[in-house]
Amino acid sequence: MSNAPLRDRTAPLGDLARAQVVSELRRQRPKSALLRSSLWFFALATACAWASGFFEVSAAFDGRRIDNLQRFLTQEVVPHHLRGTDFGPLELGTWALELFTDKGWGALLATLCLALSAIALATFGALVAAPFAVRTLAVLDPFLFGERGSSRAGRFARTGLVAVARGLLVAARAVPEYVLAFFLLAMLGPGAWPAVLALALHNAGILGRLGAEVVENLEPGPARGLAQLGASRGQILLWFAYPQALGRVLLYVFYRFETCVREATVLGLLGILSLGYWIQDARSRLYYDEMLFHVALGALLVLGADLVSALVRRAVRRA
């Protein structure tokens, strides 16, 4: 390093003066009782969780479990009709190809289609719901003078509207997709809709809320200009909020698409035709070789979606 002289500049500061500066800086550092107590709480709770023996760590390593694991790894993962035979990559390949053409390929496509339909529906839902959850838009004079001149009842109604919209968005996202799909399946009967609707509802909740925050964080100047020219709330939405927020919201949409593919795979466990269906099917027949094959296929699909989503997001950021 050639910048040794720079280091010497600190030399004139005596030990005492230095200690003073350090203690002064230390005194000024940001402190928060909330952060401190939260950290302590989580550290203690985690320590208690592990110490309580609830996870039965030692029981997981007793003889029976180890036997289970050994049987699983040495026998059950080996393709069924190849067990006990001396097979090579050729036989293994034939087995995989047969499974892929029989079940895997169709389920792979179905999973992808579920995710695509769901994310499009979720985006649409978010576009409709988000404006109601934007605090700056749901006032009498959007972006201008706030609530000047509005009656108390009107103000109350609009604050209430935003609160209700936000509450619905939070509720939609607080219930896991899997639970939503479980209920919808019972109500709508078998088919693709329960999965699509469950994914769409949950993600509309997330995207709607994120979208509302994006609009709230926009530079309000142009919106003020439009409002002063007499633009209505709808016009401001159409000409300011949507176009300005679109880029960021698209980033979120493609990030959620990746999640949708992951979740669509899993929803099959409930009996909806995606990769999860064959995973559950193989599991219930104790065909663990087949089960692992479909899990691996799902992993490949997610890796692909991950890649596509990353590429698209990079393109959106550049544009």
Place this chain on the structure above:
Amino acid sequence: MLAALAAAAAVSAFALGLSPGQLLPAPGGVELLRAFAARAFTPALAWESDLVPPDAGPLLVSVAAAALRTVLFALGGMSLALALAVPLGLLSSASFWSQRQSGPLAAVALGAARAVIAGLRSVHELLWAVVFLAAFGLTPLSAVVALALPYGGTLAKIFAEMLDEAPRDAGEALRALGAAPSQVLALGIAPRALADMGAYTFYRFECALRSSAVLGFFGFETLGYGLRQAFYNLAYGELWTHLWALVLLVVAIERWSGALRRRFVA
């Protein structure tokens, strides 16, 4: 972009045979929906089903215990995930390696760390759980590890991105003063990313709570277990008690993390 998405969605909706007509509830679906919705704001406060074993304690105690177990699984999973994510995130961040000499070894290690992260993330936590159930059987540790693997991968990926995108000013100043590479990283760069990393960890904890609840569908006794049981017993009041407990838990954590985030990020 939006048009392309819409077109792809239209093609897939067609391929799935989705039609609005199928949105009409199945036979019995309407009655089910009505019975279900009727109890939304009157959740059960005591057991309603005859199928509950007589030695089960009061409903509210059982729901509270299930909520506690949901939190415990989430805590166990997240703590393991963090232990996994910190070293993996460091190894897969460009700023960790750029502080050192960038030889072929660094490139290999970086690539390997990223591959491990992608592999962990690509399998959903419920699928990890299914695999572990097959390999180990129903032990609480299976659920914890199933949560920890994909969450660890995701945390590591985001940590690495946050480290690489953190402002460089403090790190550069330290380097100019002659700080060692490890000091630049630990004292210059990492502190600038710490608030974001903390906020993200909190958000993932919220997700872990939801996942932990869903693990109940696979036999682990979290909120999802009672929820499914109540559904099969046609005890919709009990079902809503479990559902409200889950929603309250998630919203409380969200509020908490929101309060912290407003103070430190932004």
